Amino acid sequence: MIRTCSARRPCMAGLLVLLAALLAACTTAGPAPAPAAPAYEPQRGQPGKDVVWVPTPDAVVTRMLDMAGVTAADLVVDLGSGDGKIAIAAARERGARARGLEYNPDLVVLSRQRAQQAGVAARVEFLQADIFKSDFSDASVVTMYLLPGLNLRLRETLLRMKPGTRVVSHSFDMGTWEADERAYLGNAAVFMWTVPAHVAGLWAVHAPRLPGAPLTLRLEQHFQVLAGEADFGPLSAFLMRPRLDGARIAFTLRDTGGALLQFDALAAGDRIAGTVQRAGGRAVPFEARRSGPPGAIGGAQPTAHELRLMGEPI
Ligand SMILES: C[S@@+](CC[C@H](N)C(=O)[O-])C[C@H]1O[C@@H](n2cnc3c(N)ncnc32)[C@H](O)[C@@H]1O
Structure with missing residues (x-):
């Protein structure tokens, strides 16, 4: 007797084929993939903790690294590192080690991705941190693009760093602490200071x-x-x-x-x-x-005008 397969009673071979197909579908496809999250795109001028995010133009980054004389021997710390471009350039173009301190966690993740893409992730780290609560005294170069009042709030900390540490700021100076070198590139100003030894x-x-x-x-x-x-x-x-x-x-x-x-x-x-x-x-x-106690560093105390810029009581 010849046994036939009908649509209502599938034969054993057919069942096995179906089962195998089902099994294959389960093991290869799995659950439907979730739609990819859109890549994080920071917006120029977006709010930050103490200052908004605006990236330093590439030519200004190059000038900042030149003025600081960054080499492979340096540890460069960018205060408020945004999308990480200064730290990444220091590592990629000068062979330096670099660290970015950034309050916005999305920018930190983006910076880490960009360091990977640039092939410098081994030499660059990005930390989610408040620059006013962080210890960066191990830096040999500090870079920043902040605000006049924030520069002044950092001035005392910067003056306590190792003598010879270079500090470079995009756009804003450090009040009565005159820069050792300054340059203007289009609309951008760049200032550089070398931390002096305390010899008074x-x-x-x-x-x-x-x-x-x-x-x-x-x-x-x-x-x-x-x-x-x-x-x-x-x-x-x-x-x-x-x-x-x-x-x-x-x-x-x-x-x-x-x-x-x-x-x-x-x-x-x-x-x-x-x-x-x-x-x-x-x-x-x-x-x-x-042969006596160290003398004070003249000028280190903020002036009334500087206190106003810092938002401090006068
Ligand atoms: C003007 S952007 C400069 C970004 C980058 N340094 C550059 O030059 O391209 C300033 C950055 O500082 C970050 N920021 C603001 N206040 C901060 C704080 N207290 N601690 C750490 N990062 C801060 C902002 O989120 C922003 O990314």
Whole structure:
């Protein structure tokens, strides 16, 4: 007897085929895919915690990195990093390590994606953080595009960073802390400061190989602008061509015999060490040690106008 398959009574082979197809459908297709979430697109001028998001133009980013002299040896921290473009450029174009601190979590996720796409994710990190509650003292370069009042609120923190740290700001200055370098690119201003060593105060000088060297130095500084005098017993001579560039301190003095002494040294904490050269002579080592409490950095206290910009009570 020949058994036939009817539509109402499918035969065993047909059932098996159906079952197999069903099984395949279940294992390959699974549940219908959810529609892809639209990619996050930040909008220029969108609100941020303390300042809106507007990206720094590419040419200005390049100029900022140039002015800070960013190299592979640097750790660049961008305060309020937006879509991450400054940190990513520092890593991709200069080989630096970089960190972006950004309050908006969507911008943090976007920045991480862009760092991946740029192939620099291993050298760049983005943290969701408030710049006013973050420790970035390990940076060797700080970049920012904020607001005048926010720059001023950061000024004291920046001044406490390691001497030689470079700070670059797009658009806004730092009040009475004059920039070491400034540039204008179209409508954009760029400012660069080098954090000075704190040398204000009284120093005792030891230069055993230079008879007639001064005994004490009394140094004053207004941010990175250095002044002061040296005592050679009864003679007080004012520093000539004083220069403070990060940790490097240099100045000239005329000694009791009328000869010029050229000092060139590095300051670190309570010690200044380097060389002193009498005109026509050889450079010999000298060292100075603090002999009193550190002096105040002139100008570090905000002026009434600056307090107003910072939104602080005057
Ligand atoms: C003008 S945008 C600059 C973005 C980026 N640095 C650039 O130059 O392209 C300022 C950024 O700071 C962020 N921001 C505002 N207040 C902040 C805060 N307290 N902590 C961290 N980020 C903040 C904003 O969300 C915005 O992305």
